[in-house]
Amino acid sequence: TDVNSTHMGSSFIDQKMLTRMPKLLGEADVLRSVSALPGVVNAGEGTSGFFVRGGSADQNLVLMDDAPLFNANHLFGFYSVYNPDILKSYELHRSSISARYGGRISSILDVSLRDGNEEKMKYEIGVSPISGKFSMDGPLSDKLTFLVAFRGAFPGYIMKLFPNRNIKNSSGHFYDGNLKFKYKLNAKNTVSFSGYHSADGFKFPNDTTYQWKNTLGTLKWSHLFNNNFTGIATLVKSHYTNKVEGIAVGEEFALNSGIDLTQLKLDFGYFGLDNHQLDFGADASVYLIRPGELVPYGSSSLNQRQLESDKGYESSIYLNDEVTLTDKLSMSVGLRFSQFTKIGPSDTYVYAEGLPKSDLNIVDTLSYGMGEVVQNYYGLEPRASFKYSLTNNTAFKAGYSRTRQYIQIISNTAAITPVDVWKLSNNHIKPQVADQVSLGYFYTDPESWYDFSWEVYYKKLYNQIDYKDGATLLLNPTLESDLLFGYGNAYGSEWMLKRNKGRLTGWVSLTYSRSFRKISGKTEAETINHGNAYPSNYDKPINLNIFTDYHLWPKWKVTANFTYTPGRPVTTADSWYWYQGQIFANYSGRNQERMPDYHRLDVSVNREIIKRSKAEYSGSFSIYNLYGRKNAYSMLYQHYYGEVPGAYKLAVIGAPIPSINFNVKF
Secondary structure, X not given: OOOOOOOOOEEEEEHHHHHHOOOEOOEOOHHHHHOOOOOEEEOOOOOOOEEEOOOOHHHEEEEEOOEEOOOOEEHHHOEEOOOHHHEEEEEEEOOOOOOOOOOOOOEEEEEEEOOOOOOOXXXXXXXXXXXXXXXXXXXXXXXXXXXXXXXXXXXXXXXXXXXXXHHXXXXXXXXXXXXXXEEEEEOOEEEEEEXXXXXXXXXXXXXXXXXXXXXXXXXXXXXXXXXXXXXXXXXXXXXEEEEEEEOOOOOOEEEEEEEEEEEEEEEEEEOOOOOEEEEEEEEEEEEEEEEEEEEEOOOOOOOOEEOOOEEEEEEEEEEEEEEEOOOOEEEEEEEEEEEEEEEOOEEEEEEOOOOOOOHHHEEEEEEEOOOOEEEEEEEEEEEEEEEEEOOOOEEEEEEEEEEEEOEEEEOOOXXXXXXXXXXXXXXXXXXXXXXXXXXXXXXXXXXOOEEEEEEEEEEEEEEEEEEOOOOOOOOOOOHHHHEEEEEEEEEEEEEEEEEOOOOEEEEEEEEEEEEEEEOOOOOHHHOOXXXXXXXXXXXXXXXXXXXXXXXXXXXXXXXXXXEEEOOOEEOOEEEEEEEOOEEEEEEOOOOOEEOOOXXXXXXXXXXXXXXXXXXXXXXXXXXEOOOOOXXXXXXXXXXXXXXXXXXXXXXXXXXXXXXXXXXXXX
16 A cells, blocks of 8 residues: 555555466466455465455455456356456455445455557467467557457366365366457547456266356446546446256256346546545446246256346445645545345245244235335445655554445355355345444655555444354245344454565565454344354454565566465364254354364466567466465265264365466567
8 A cells, every 4th residue: 555645455466466476277366366465365275255354255346347246266266257468457445445436345356457559469378287368459540459368278187186086076167258449539538348258167076067157348438528527437237147057867957047237337537626636426237136047857856946036226426535635644535325226026025023034934925016116225335534644654544434235145155156146135134334444554665675554443244144054045035034134343453564676575464353243133043152242254363474576587586475374263063962863963153163274385486578589488387385285175074874973174275286387479
């Protein structure tokens, strides 16, 4: 974070830094690099989800050229959707979020892809152990540039090297493509388009296949009214579908679901007032969710089932002002007003008062027709941050923000997976709200060799979702009866020391954080842990990341990344008992135990660009998980008749994974 700005809790990384970081399977990855930043921890080995300051993975708004992504995974998290060869930069906002951003309560990951260059046609080819990629960009005329990129991966033979039997006997593939155009109509008007499409397939050895697709499009018109007034109109489309298919004999089925977003945004900037920078605008979104359709076929004895679609409108207006009060004091103040309307067709169940929600306690059904208003929610989201400069190189900062979220994932897994279902707020599911207060100290030495930052924060979360024991989440028409609602709080301290110059550069990031939930319902069945606070699924008290970039020889650099976190909380049985010939588990409380600690060292040797005639060559050799740590992803129980079940841990990656990456530009 810039010591002279009012911003705090934000981190910026460009394409050059990203490509030097150690790689898994030969590919630099945006989402994996995010977990090396303060206040961020990864969701687990083999996943691309991440947790920010005690929040869940779906509380992060993940963008690609302004288009939201509802699943940013390839191959269950071994890759992300971002092609590093065409990346411009990304910025992660985790506190003091500008009023321009909304829709999620934990963070905003704003990823920008570069435009086509204006000088001449350029081509790039890259290969790694399991993937190949190609990109080209350049001018089509003096006013029009373009960029096109394509990637594909077929990791079957690499997956057979993994120690985990499920992965060893699995297969998968993906491909994705990007297309960008930028057209300068005249000195005051520019039109641009950014499009993306991807398709994934994965097959586990138990004869279940998974397929998911992303299609995004952003059409943007930028207009310069005058030297002090700019405007941008953006039309966004994001379409995500997934399909789970059972192909075992007698169990053939297809389970389809998906989400579609259409959004229009207007953003303006005005710089005509002394010591003020005004940003204001509005947006409107339409969500359409298909929560699930089960289609049996072949010899299957399953019954066809389909849940009704989920539709809603979200809109907001905002105003943000960057104000310079004195040479030492400046502030950013903003206000966002957001509104959400859930509309029909919809059937809403009414449950008996004083009894736990269940299908046995439904007393009425309220039916809403097409376009009828089911529920309205709205609220203000104030934002403010202040910066006081002690010297030209030292500053104190403070910030407050309120954020609101009207859409959430319904899932009992920590990471985002292809089978998760997005759900809009309704009569039973209220919007999630978060209030966050943060304080920070920032220092940059006069010659910019070192940066140091220290932030502390406290966050209060409202209307947080958890689940009843044994909850049924898939194809459940009375889903709200298995959901529980309560409060959360998270607090922590983040330190980061960064070296910017010399042969050795990099950073050390240390975070201490805690995250708790409290679910105290009207009945015992709607209460967790007797109404006492318990660690959330995202509670990882310590997060240590060390990244180093050493200039070994001219054109040769060695990078290393070490990460350590405690294991995430889990609910385990503390005893077992027999009843009528069956064995049952007794649980002491929600999330009272932890998985083993997670730690990993990655290294990479990078050869910088070699210029030969009209071509440029670069490459890298990486080893992911250098010392072969078997980091546990999940804990399972194995039960043999007449014996007490025994717990065992599942590690997705338990060995060093070497990889080579080679790129040619011409």
